[in-house]
Amino acid sequence: MSVAALFALVAVGIVGWWLFARQLTAKPWEKRQIESDNASGGAALALPAARVGLWLLLAVMTSFFGLLISAYGMRMELADWRPLAVPDLLWANTAMLLASSAAFQWTRWAVARGHAEGVAAGLVLSGLFAFAFLAGQVLAWQQLHASGQFLASNAAAAFFYLLTGLHGLHLAGGLAVWGRTTARIWRIRARLEDVRLSIELCALYWHFLLAVWLVLFAVLMSGTSLTSAFLDICSAIVKAL
Amino acid sequence: MAYVAIADRDVHLHDPQTFVTKYIWSQDHKVIAIQYSVTAIAVGLVALVLSGMMRLQLGFPNTFSFITPSNYLQFITMHGMIMVIYLLTALFLGGFGNYLVPLMVGARDMVFPYMNMLSYRVYLLSVLVLRASCVVPGGPTGAGWTLYPPQAVLPGTSGAGLGIILMLVSLAIFIVAFTMGGLNYVTTILQARCRGMTLLRLPLTVWGIFMATILGLLAFPALLVSAIMMILDSVLGTSFFMPAVVSMGKGLKYDGGSPVLFQHLFWFFGHPEVYIVALPAFGIVSDLLSVHARKNIFGYRMMVWAILAIGCLSFVVWAHHMYVSGMNPYFGYFFATTTLIIAIPTAIKVYNWVLTLWHGDIHLRVPMLFAIGFIFTFVHGGLTGLFLGNVTVDLPLSDTYFVVGHFHMVMGVSPILVVFGAIYHWYPKITGRMLNEALGKLHFWATFLGAYAVYLPMHYLGILGVPRRYYALGDTAFIPNSVHDVNVAITVAALVIAAAQLVFLFNLVWSLAHGREAGSNPWGATTLEWQTPDTPPKHGNWGARLPVAYRWAYEFSVPGARSDFIPQNEPPEAPGGREHGAKP
Numbered sequence: 001m002s003v004a005a006l007f008a009l010v011a012v013g014i015v016g017w018w019l020f021a022r023q024l025t026a027k028p029w030e031k032r033q034i035e036s037d038n039a040s041g042g043a044a045l046a047l048p049a050a051r052v053g054l055w056l057l058l059a060v061m062t063s064f065f066g067l068l069i070s071a072y073g074m075r076m077e078l079a080d081w082r083p084l085a086v087p088d089l090l091w092a093n094t095a096m097l098l099a100s101s102a103a104f105q106w107t108r109w110a111v112a113r114g115h116a117e118g119v120a121a122g123l124v125l126s127g128l129f130a131f132a133f134l135a136g137q138v139l140a141w142q143q144l145h146a147s148g149q150f151l152a153s154n155a156a157a158a159f160f161y162l163l164t165g166l167h168g169l170h171l172a173g174g175l176a177v178w179g180r181t182t183a184r185i186w187r188i189r190a191r192l193e194d195v196r197l198s199i200e201l202c203a204l205y206w207h208f209l210l211a212v213w214l215v216l217f218a219v220l221m222s223g224t225s226l227t228s229a230f231l232d233i234c235s236a237i238v239k240a241l
Numbered sequence: 242m243a244y245v246a247i248a249d250r251d252v253h254l255h256d257p258q259t260f261v262t263k264y265i266w267s268q269d270h271k272v273i274a275i276q277y278s279v280t281a282i283a284v285g286l287v288a289l290v291l292s293g294m295m296r297l298q299l300g301f302p303n304t305f306s307f308i309t310p311s312n313y314l315q316f317i318t319m320h321g322m323i324m325v326i327y328l329l330t331a332l333f334l335g336g337f338g339n340y341l342v343p344l345m346v347g348a349r350d351m352v353f354p355y356m357n358m359l360s361y362r363v364y365l366l367s368v369l370v371l372r373a374s375c376v377v378p379g380g381p382t383g384a385g386w387t388l389y390p391p392q393a394v395l396p397g398t399s400g401a402g403l404g405i406i407l408m409l410v411s412l413a414i415f416i417v418a419f420t421m422g423g424l425n426y427v428t429t430i431l432q433a434r435c436r437g438m439t440l441l442r443l444p445l446t447v448w449g450i451f452m453a454t455i456l457g458l459l460a461f462p463a464l465l466v467s468a469i470m471m472i473l474d475s476v477l478g479t480s481f482f483m484p485a486v487v488s489m490g491k492g493l494k495y496d497g498g499s500p501v502l503f504q505h506l507f508w509f510f511g512h513p514e515v516y517i518v519a520l521p522a523f524g525i526v527s528d529l530l531s532v533h534a535r536k537n538i539f540g541y542r543m544m545v546w547a548i549l550a551i552g553c554l555s556f557v558v559w560a561h562h563m564y565v566s567g568m569n570p571y572f573g574y575f576f577a578t579t580t581l582i583i584a585i586p587t588a589i590k591v592y593n594w595v596l597t598l599w600h601g602d603i604h605l606r607v608p609m610l611f612a613i614g615f616i617f618t619f620v621h622g623g624l625t626g627l628f629l630g631n632v633t634v635d636l637p638l639s640d641t642y643f644v645v646g647h648f649h650m651v652m653g654v655s656p657i658l659v660v661f662g663a664i665y666h667w668y669p670k671i672t673g674r675m676l677n678e679a680l681g682k683l684h685f686w687a688t689f690l691g692a693y694a695v696y697l698p699m700h701y702l703g704i705l706g707v708p709r710r711y712y713a714l715g716d717t718a719f720i721p722n723s724v725h726d727v728n729v730a731i732t733v734a735a736l737v738i739a740a741a742q743l744v745f746l747f748n749l750v751w752s753l754a755h756g757r758e759a760g761s762n763p764w765g766a767t768t769l770e771w772q773t774p775d776t777p778p779k780h781g782n783w784g785a786r787l788p789v790a791y792r793w794a795y796e797f798s799v800p801g802a803r804s805d806f807i808p809q810n811e812p813p814e815a816p817g818g819r820e821h822g823a824k825p
Binding site: 015052 | 420423424427428437439440442455458459460462463466470477478479480496497499502505509537541542545546549552557795796813
């Protein structure tokens with residue numbers, strides 16, 4: 001919970017700070033301020049509304065997954081916690097998701113370069129890798145199920161299905177948008193400018209879900225305590241440096 | 242940063258063509274706001290009737306055979322859940338947020354109109370699912386509005402099967418609806434302000450809605466997570482929240498879950514929820530006081546900062562709802578401290594409201610009566626909150642009527658008074674006609690005095706130790722007979738208040754056709770929604786050209802000005818003319 005509280009504070013803090021640094025100290029009734037406000041015209045972010053909306057959605061999703069991880073961490077501290085041996089297949093799936101995210105980034109660059117064939121190919125590749133990831137996750141579920149672990153069998157298994165399932169659902173939602181964008185390119189030969197924003201936002205969403213997955217993967221493999229796992233990772237990094 | 246006129250771009254304005262696109266599947270923020278409000282008020286009336294039934298049982302036990310103990314608990318649960326989430330949250334953000342945000346920031350509509358429409362449809366679905374839970378076998382859940390496991394999913398609690406599942410599904414659907422709406426409100430406030438509308442020129446109503454929406458966006462996921470996990474516990478037999486339980490003589494399949502984990506998740510949502518309801522009320526009441534006292538709001542910047550501070554602090558006080566769950570004393574100490582700290586920005590707001598009235602030209606019109614009534618009830622509920630924020634005071638009082646009195650005063654009566662004030666205030670803009678003044682005053686005095694008649698005695702009951710949530714008190718040594726007399730009195734007062742709401746509903750409907758013509762700006766208000774070319778505003782709000790803001794929202798009684806208010810969109814006079822910009 002404290003992780004989630006911290007996140008919420010930081011998120012609200014960033015919004016507050018951003019506003020504060022910009023204009024929250026102004027005195028809107030003073031003559032000088034009135035003149036400067038009227039001269040400058042006002043202030044909106046120089047961003048498309050859809051991009052602001054997506055960033056907000058990512059904040060909501062961070063809160064969502066942060067709370068799930070908090071719940072996981074609190075459940076781990078109880079005495080009867082038995083860690084789960086996660087299927088090795090997850091490493092391959094992680095590679096698929098990485099490839100998907102990379103392909104999306106490449107597509108984004110292709111849009112910037114105006115390289116239409118590259119965009120089409122990149123989109124298809126990122127979609128295929130994403131589907132491969134989802135299929136891999138389902139396969140991992142089946143392996144786990146075959147080894148006798150299902151939702152109700154123990155707490156770690158329940159959390160495994162819950163976390164991977166919810167992450168997969170979010171990726172599937174992204175794939176729906178991906179499908180629409182791809183269809184527009186293939187069927188009606190939309191101009192690149194028309195799909196540019198859509199591709200940029202998809203890429204952002206993909207990177208975000210990749211980051212969420214990497215954190216979830218680390219959490220799922222963290223044995224018996226989130227804190228000690230986190231400290232292990234930190235000390236490993238320090239040693240590597 | 243450069244001004245980007247998103248609001249002014251020549252976008253397709255989804256103009257309504259037929260009756261269906263105009264009123265049923267409308268993407269116009271004003272129609273959606275009215276849809277939200279009507280739905281919320283309709284479902285709120287159900288919750289009002291439920292509270293009347295509860296009061297009948299408490300005032301006259303052993304009289305009404307149709308109220309059984311499990312009915313009573315179902316009434317409590319549905320009453321609490323509907324009032325907090327499906328009425329107040331939906332009405333303040335889906336209703337007032339939708340109507341006022343685009344108008345007050347000078348936009349033609351929300352930035353994502355289609356998603357806005359979807360948001361209402363999904364909200365309606367969540368209400369229908371909630372209503373469906375009342376007719377399934379076993380009836381709605383009787384777990385209390387906090388839905389604590391393990392009892393919420395165990396047989397023996399009414400609605401333990403389908404009832405609780407539908408309740409949780411309905412909440413999950415509501416959260417999806419809220420998120421779609423919330424992304425809209427925040428993005429619209431950030432990106433679609435008209436030229437000249439800087440952040441500190443926004444009316445406090447918009448600030449309150451802005452911060453409340455951010456709180457909702459970050460806090461509702463906690464409720465979603467707990468709802469998903471409890472659905473899995475209930476349907477698929479996982480043990481996220483369910484410990485090993487022996488129920489009715491036999492051991493259940495559950496093992497090792499943590500009920501306290503649910504409480505943490507629930508209150509991580511639940512406390513910000515208090516401010517999701519309170520912050521829009523704070524904002525709206527600030528504007529009502531300022532307009533009807535013909536005076537700029539005292540300490541505008543401090544009011545904005547207080548809203549932001551309250552928003553941040555509301556995420557670190559949740560465990561003060563859990564003192565009785567048995568926690569490490571240091572943990573309780575931390576949460577008591579943060580709880581008391583949040584009183585500071587809140588008190589700043591109260592002082593500023595009172596100081597706004599000081600030497601004001603106070604017009605005691607109906608919206609103003611409700612706004613001033615709010616100050617009373619809010620101070621009252623806020624002060625008892627200071628008592629309950631302390632662990633040692635909370636422990637003995639937690640399960641008594643003191644808490645019922647406290648939270649109804651602070652987040653029941655207070656926001657509802659603001660809702661009424663806001664409806665009396667903006668009804669002329671929404672419909673073009675005034676609400677009847679005499680009926681409005683009757684409504685106010687009955688509601689305001691009635692609220693005190695109901696909730697003030699509850700504090701004394703609580704100090705006597707009268708437990709809450711009980712179907713009947715029975716013969717208990719520490720409960721004197723006078724408690725029963727008080728309960729009768731409270732019930733009578735509650736029924737009178739409920740009847741007074743019929744006056745209000747009649748007024749709403751009657752004035753649609755018979756109210757006095759309002760004109761475009763009956764209160765002499767400065768904010769942009771009163772400066773629209775048409776009343777009620779037409780689709781697209783502003784006619785051919787968007788407004789431009791030239792000043793902040795509180796130019797009342799400016800010395801030397803022609804009238805006692807200067808609208809936000811009135812250009813400054815040419816150099817040499819009288820000055821409007823001077824600090825009043």
